[in-house]
Amino acid sequence: MTNSHRDTTSRRQFLRGTLAAAGAVAMLGPRQILGGESETAGTARWAFLSDTHIPANPEDNYRGFYPYKNLETVVAQMSADLPEGLVITGDLARLEGLPGDYVNARKLLMPIIERRPVCVGLGNHDNRANFLEVFSEPGGKKQPVNGKHVVVVETGPVRLIVLDSLLYVNKVAGLLGRSQRTWLEQILRTGDAKPTILFFHHTLGDGDGDLLDVPRLFELIKPASQVKALVFGHSHVHDYSEFEGIHLINLPASGYNFNDAQPVGWVDARLTAEGGHFTLRAVGGNTQNDGRVRELRWRS
Ligand SMILES: [Zn+2]
Numbered sequence: 001m002t003n004s005h006r007d008t009t010s011r012r013q014f015l016r017g018t019l020a021a022a023g024a025v026a027m028l029g030p031r032q033i034l035g036g037e038s039e040t041a042g043t044a045r046w047a048f049l050s051d052t053h054i055p056a057n058p059e060d061n062y063r064g065f066y067p068y069k070n071l072e073t074v075v076a077q078m079s080a081d082l083p084e085g086l087v088i089t090g091d092l093a094r095l096e097g098l099p100g101d102y103v104n105a106r107k108l109l110m111p112i113i114e115r116r117p118v119c120v121g122l123g124n125h126d127n128r129a130n131f132l133e134v135f136s137e138p139g140g141k142k143q144p145v146n147g148k149h150v151v152v153v154e155t156g157p158v159r160l161i162v163l164d165s166l167l168y169v170n171k172v173a174g175l176l177g178r179s180q181r182t183w184l185e186q187i188l189r190t191g192d193a194k195p196t197i198l199f200f201h202h203t204l205g206d207g208d209g210d211l212l213d214v215p216r217l218f219e220l221i222k223p224a225s226q227v228k229a230l231v232f233g234h235s236h237v238h239d240y241s242e243f244e245g246i247h248l249i250n251l252p253a254s255g256y257n258f259n260d261a262q263p264v265g266w267v268d269a270r271l272t273a274e275g276g277h278f279t280l281r282a283v284g285g286n287t288q289n290d291g292r293v294r295e296l297r298w299r300s
Pocket of ligand 1 (some may be wrong): 053253
């Protein structure tokens with residue numbers, strides 16, 4: 001077969017494929033087509049990841065865990081069945097948020113970054129300026145909040161708000177702070193009723209190393225009925241709890257655990273207007289609950 005024959009044949013096959021696709025559009029209607037890769041219309045599938053702790057030196061390890069290798073494994077899993085996007089709730093960097101930590105994190109995340117939005121809520125082991133030097137794409141709409149890196153994503157039936165609780169680099173406590181809380185209050189008060197999930201790094205206890213303005217955050221979100229869940233990391237403990245019907249989802253760390261009973265991995269989330277379906281993907285630590293699904297319904 002000559003080249004021109006081959007070209008004609010492949011063009012004919014292409015045309016046939018295109019016509020078949022056009023037929024499918026006519027039969028399915030625009031709604032199913034716009035649903036894209038969602039398995040169910042009205043579902044947004046996102047990957048949730050936390051505490052990756054990527055070092056400048058790939059051999060850096062802690063408690064027998066290699067955070068660099070763990071993220072390689074996690075990214076390979078995500079790439080095999082790409083979600084619509086990825087949210088990382090902080091502590092992307094090893095300890096001090098060094099430029100080399102972020103260069104490695106970006107390199108490891110590149111198979112996702114090239115194809116999907118990636119949003120990061122900074123943690124206490126991140127450095128905002130160093131992070132922004134390396135991660136120039138916010139992965140959503142960057143918000144005008146003074147001194148904080150805040151991003152909003154509209155995805156199918158839900159809205160994701162990625163907040164910034166970084167207060168001091170390499171010290172444990174976190175704070176949203178007044179300007180960010182005022183911005184959030186405004187957004188929630190003037191916005192629509194679209195189910196909204198808030199993401200940030202710090203845990204919600206009353207300890208000196210938790211989110212220091214938790215009572216003010218709770219006061220603010222309690223009457224905002226569109227807020228359905230808070231997703232965070234920091235503790236390296238995977239847990240589900242509730243506050244006033246708002247789901248509190250503590251993501252496992254992907255870098256390492258502090259305790260052998262805890263998984264190391266990420267969460268595959270399917271979000272609808274009514275609730276979510278959360279699957280643990282454990283790549284290390286306690287892998288006993290790998291694949292376990294948690295179903296949550298949103299408060300009304
Ligand atoms: Zn951490």
